[in-house]
Amino acid sequence: MAVAPSSRQRAALRLLRRRLIQAVPLMLGVVIINFCLIQLAPGSFLDLMTAENQVSDPATIELLRKTYGLDDPVWLQLVKYIWALVQFDFGFSYRQNMPVIQAISVHLPATLLLMVSSITLALTVGVAAGVVASVKVRTVWDSLVSIAAMFFFAAPSFWLGIMLIVLFSVKLGWLPVGGMATIGGVSGGGAGSGIAGVLDILHHLVLPTLALGLFYAAIYARVMRSSMLEVAQLDFVRTARAKGLSRNKVTVNHVLRNALLPVVTILGVQMGTVLAGSVVIESVFSWPGIGSLLFDSVSSRNYPVVLGILVLGSLVVIAANIAVDLVYMWLDPRIEIR
Template sequence: MRRILLRRFAQIIPLILGVIVLNFALIQMSPGSFLDVMTAEQQVSDPAMIERMRVLYGMDKPVVVQLLKYIWSVMTLDFGYSYRQNETVLAVIGQALPATVILMLASIAIALLIGVLAGVIAAVKVNTIWDNLISVGAVFFFAAPTFWLGIMLMIVFSVRLGWLPVGGMRDIGVDHGVFGDALDVMRHLALPALSLGLFYAAMYTRVMRASMLEVFRHDFVRTARAKGLSGAQVVLRHVFRNALLPVVTLLGLQLGTVLGGSVVIETVFSWPGIGSLMLDSVMSRNYPVVLGVLVLSSLIVAVANALVDIAYFRLDPRIRAR
């Protein structure tokens, strides 16, 4: 187990290098630069001033030299400087990261809770009305765009009923105290987390249902039933644990996509996280921040895959025996 985990973590280094080189090349090929946006916003037209700014930000160097300098900077945990916020990239990402982490954890918790529970019910009640209703709901939420679902939830629960706030992360200029502020964040979190979580819950439902139906056909399940175990004991002690393996794999693969999907949801609900920061950085050609977010996303995916391997060792003893 230790050898496999060390190999997984060693694979993170070439992965990060590949992400840096690929995204750096794509950014270099994209039209425009942050100097164009900066000079347009600040109405700078002096060629000498523009050239000094080009030298200041290292854009006068060849592309290969810029790439090598950036790789070395990342190795020393220096992701550059954001001209738009007048702060280092790490500081800018650090300010937006907690909001995105809260949204990710909440949406993943909703997706796992609803998806796994619905998948178990659909598999146990296969070919019944419960199975049909769950399957239809899973197809609907999988096909519905997350931004449309978020807008519909906003119209129902915020505009029509007035139960939840329309957007933002907390009430501006209001101090509710520590406990009150936590409840305020949870109220603002409910709709974006539900919008993002229902999409992934639909996938977990289908995967969990199919996995449990496959495990039900195995010989050890028939043996457990022949021993006189109740239906609940068979499902919880023998079927459920083995059926979780594909769900764990899917969870590890989708941690990165949750971060990408939060761009849309954070824009719809004005959630001040990495997604909103990424959108603003792309629009303003703030490429150091864009590269920093992409490196962070790839690092999250790599670490998540290593954690999936650890979960596999815990869930399936046969893997430890190999």
């Protein structure tokens, strides 16, 4: 016997349907802008190949230009690219000699792992620090959280990554300098590479996660502290205290849930910056993710891959904002998102 969806579920489904419809013209605009910006960039991969003497025959250059559609007008190239995207065809990467979507999929898991671990660290540490600072306001704990948040917010992520390498890798020798796995180790696919391989990857993941996640943890800690102090002064919190509820129950069941709303908002907005920050951190720690692929593609004028990564980043931001709206409705059913 089928169970009818509740009013909240119906509202969530309507919101999801509406956001997906709105995402179509948004993605179209993003693709057009990115394509135009790429066209304004000087040079192409043919110019680079000619400069490096990889190709010198004019007939071969003209054949390659025709093969990759570079002899078409810009507007026609744009129309062909949009039509290809509709068919989930992101183009062909001459550098990797494979489709763009395949080249991205090779590096995508490493970037997603770094992003998820960094966001998890940032939310856990940031929210916990903000709660402690608000509960222990105007005490030494509040001062310590504020000082730490100010330091990690002001420190550039690449500088923090280098300092972490110097301390934990060079000086103490506790953690690896870079990479995603030990060269020739069990995570490379050898015998017994199951749990030992996962632990090896996690061992390499610690420093990149700290370097990327502590910056966002500082932001969430400051926002959470301010939000907790503001919500604690509202009437429904005072009513809960007047009913005789314990301080811990009031903090967790009433203050914390409502104070999370600004943090959720910032998280959705910052998904794009987290992806961009992971590109920098990947360069510092030689992490084999999208960042290394993007840097190589820009250097080699491999613009189909660059466009593919930009489209992927836009999809991540759109999906994150849709998820934020749904979480908003779950945290506070009184909120009606249109």
